Amino acid sequence: MPQIFPRGANLVPLKIVLVLAVLGSAVPAAMWYYWTPKYTKIGYQPAQPVPFSHKIHAGQLGIDCRYCHSFVDSAAHSNIPTAQVCMNCHSQVQRDNPKLEPVRRAFATGEAIQWVQIHKTPDHAYFNHAVHINRGVSCVSCHGRVDQMDEVYQAESFAMKFCLDCHRAPENGLRPLDKVTDLGWTPPTKSSELAALLGTTPEKLKLKPDATLSPANAQKIMGNHFKDLRGVHPPDSNCAGCHR
Numbered sequence: 001m002p003q004i005f006p007r008g009a010n011l012v013p014l015k016i017v018l019v020l021a022v023l024g025s026a027v028p029a030a031m032w033y034y035w036t037p038k039y040t041k042i043g044y045q046p047a048q049p050v051p052f053s054h055k056i057h058a059g060q061l062g063i064d065c066r067y068c069h070s071f072v073d074s075a076a077h078s079n080i081p082t083a084q085v086c087m088n089c090h091s092q093v094q095r096d097n098p099k100l101e102p103v104r105r106a107f108a109t110g111e112a113i114q115w116v117q118i119h120k121t122p123d124h125a126y127f128n129h130a131v132h133i134n135r136g137v138s139c140v141s142c143h144g145r146v147d148q149m150d151e152v153y154q155a156e157s158f159a160m161k162f163c164l165d166c167h168r169a170p171e172n173g174l175r176p177l178d179k180v181t182d183l184g185w186t187p188p189t190k191s192s193e194l195a196a197l198l199g200t201t202p203e204k205l206k207l208k209p210d211a212t213l214s215p216a217n218a219q220k221i222m223g224n225h226f227k228d229l230r231g232v233h234p235p236d237s238n239c240a241g242c243h244r
């Protein structure tokens, strides 16, 4: 810190004025940061035309997210599956279940099922799914445990702070590419197993071979490894990275 105030001079009143000036601008900035409208959208769970359960399909039946959300790793927007995808199974399974009537009707007429969209970023913020998925960011980081939800609800705020918190410390959100849709997966906490997963040795990670790590520490070590390996550098102070 450079010496701003000369030693000895009684500048307390000036200091107070300066502090107030800083607070005066910091408080509205903080409100802006935390109170963006979406912050209150956590838990948003609109009624859907078909009571489709992710808990049954993604959880119990273990269908991979990409079987239905097939564009999520190749396009900016993820897609909602057409009735055709449902009918791959439901032309055989649960053929008479009245809950599936809108699916059968949509399939017969070719009209889309009117699903209600839950997650939405405003037009002035750019988002791209494929970039995140292909760098090893799991759906769970942004959507929570969808595989345990009977009805999907919004799990995270999607306020600017939510995006920036990860962009400033992406090591907390990186994992092996083949675990991105495995929402319950966490890295091994035994140092030898973690090293093996990363194709290295505990010594090279500066760990004892028989150490047991906390889950948060295991994530950090793994995340930093992938951050370097994949050259990950998400936009944070560059406003145009997200506002284009």
Ligand code: HEC
Residues within 6 Å of the ligand: 050, 051, 052, 053, 056, 057, 061, 063, 068, 081, 082, 083, 085, 086, 087, 088, 089, 090, 093, 094, 097, 099, 100, 103
């Ligand atoms: C890979 C096969 C498969 C696909 C694809 C599939 N389902 Fe299912 N679905 C099942 C099975 C199996 C069951 C029965 C589960 C049970 O009884 O525990 C089921 C059950 C259901 C039920 C009944 C749940 C209940 O509580 O009665 C609904 C509604 C449903 N599916 C909707 C859909 C919709 C909508 C789609 C498309 C977005 C879809 N399914 C795609 C296999 C599938």
Ligand code: HEC
Residues within 6 Å of the ligand: 048, 052, 054, 057, 058, 063, 064, 065, 066, 067, 068, 069, 080, 081, 115, 116, 117, 118, 119, 120, 139, 140, 143, 146, 147, 151, 152, 181, 183
């Ligand atoms: C069998 C097909 C199927 C599978 C498998 C599936 N989904 Fe979905 N998903 C849907 C359908 C249909 C909807 C629209 C209805 C709803 O919101 O529940 C949807 C909606 C969603 C939404 C909310 C979209 C919005 O409107 O904002 C998210 C998030 C989501 N899925 C994530 C996942 C994740 C993560 C997985 C894997 C763990 C997954 N889905 C697996 C069919 C599927």
Ligand code: HEC
Residues within 6 Å of the ligand: 065, 066, 069, 072, 076, 077, 078, 079, 080, 119, 120, 121, 122, 127, 129, 132, 133, 137, 138, 139, 140, 141, 142, 143, 158, 180, 181
């Ligand atoms: C880094 C955060 C992040 C990750 C990771 C992520 N999503 Fe999303 N998801 C979003 C945001 C933000 C939206 C709202 C998109 C918009 O407004 O265009 C969204 C919307 C969706 C939607 C609604 C359709 C759409 O694109 O608008 C579906 C379905 C979905 N996500 C599924 C998934 C699945 C499946 C995965 C994992 C394979 C996943 N998401 C991973 C942030 C994420």
Ligand code: HEC
Residues within 6 Å of the ligand: 121, 125, 126, 127, 128, 131, 132, 135, 137, 141, 142, 158, 162, 163, 164, 166, 167, 170, 172, 173, 231, 232, 233, 234, 235, 241, 242
């Ligand atoms: C859990 C971590 C995480 C979260 C949450 C997250 N991101 Fe990212 N984001 C990343 C990573 C990792 C990258 C890839 C950076 C790279 O390739 O160098 C990235 C890249 C981006 C990029 C650059 C894409 C490009 O084409 O250059 C944009 C824009 C972006 N994110 C927007 C968002 C927005 C908007 C949100 C909030 C809705 C968000 N991100 C939430 C981790 C995250």
Ligand code: HEC
Residues within 6 Å of the ligand: 035, 036, 037, 038, 039, 121, 122, 125, 158, 159, 160, 163, 164, 167, 235, 236, 237, 238, 239, 240, 241, 242, 243
């Ligand atoms: C990682 C992506 C990301 C970066 C980088 C980013 N923003 Fe944002 N910003 C967002 C998202 C997402 C929203 C929408 C939040 C919401 O829906 O509430 C947003 C919203 C805003 C808003 C509107 C506030 C509101 O009430 O919706 C302003 C103004 C803004 N950002 C300014 C900035 C400035 C200035 C910078 C550079 C210092 C910046 N942003 C950097 C993602 C980003």
